[in-house]
Amino acid sequence: MLQKSLLIRTASILLAISVLFAGCASTTLIQSEPTGAKVYMNGEYKGVTPLSYSDTKIVGSVTYVTLEKEGYEPFQTYLSRNESADIGAIIGGFFLMVPFLWTMKYNPVHTYELRPIRNASVAKADQPVVLTDSNGNEYISCVLKD
Template identity: 65%
Template structure:
């Protein structure tokens, strides 16, 4: 789950529009894959970041890999939730 404070940000993943936050993200990328994040919302600075598929071990996939001998390319997962706090655009004129 990708959330923003405040909610309602336009979410772009790898340069493509994905939806409005909160957004339930799913993919089948392999270990070490990185996803670029851009979040836009009127009145707030554009947020740029990324997350990688190496944040949390998937014990079931690891055990399956040992016993079934399939590749270990899906043994890592994302954190179940991430929240990005958007910063208001400064109106100070210096």
């Protein structure tokens, strides 16, 4: 009987801990315009946009994000686990204190606009290209090959 009671207590504690830490996760959707950009987090490839990202990091944690797409400038930013309050974790913190480490979460969606690489055709040209600046002045650009 004592052994059965101990088993039930242990199972209850493990269940409570797993529910507590599962509730500490924060998820965000990373989008880009145009879609299909490669997403790197802290230098590690994670997939292409749109990408759902989730973690259980504590308040104030930072994740560095780089978006790359052919023909577009690389876009670098970061996600910080302090973008919006998590009411459930705040309420849980009053009872258990530990959830105060997860009282903040990510915004639900992050959308980033990628900029095309300027003069991308110049880099691929075999002959000089005439460029015009905002004042109407013309310049000749050429690509030097090794």
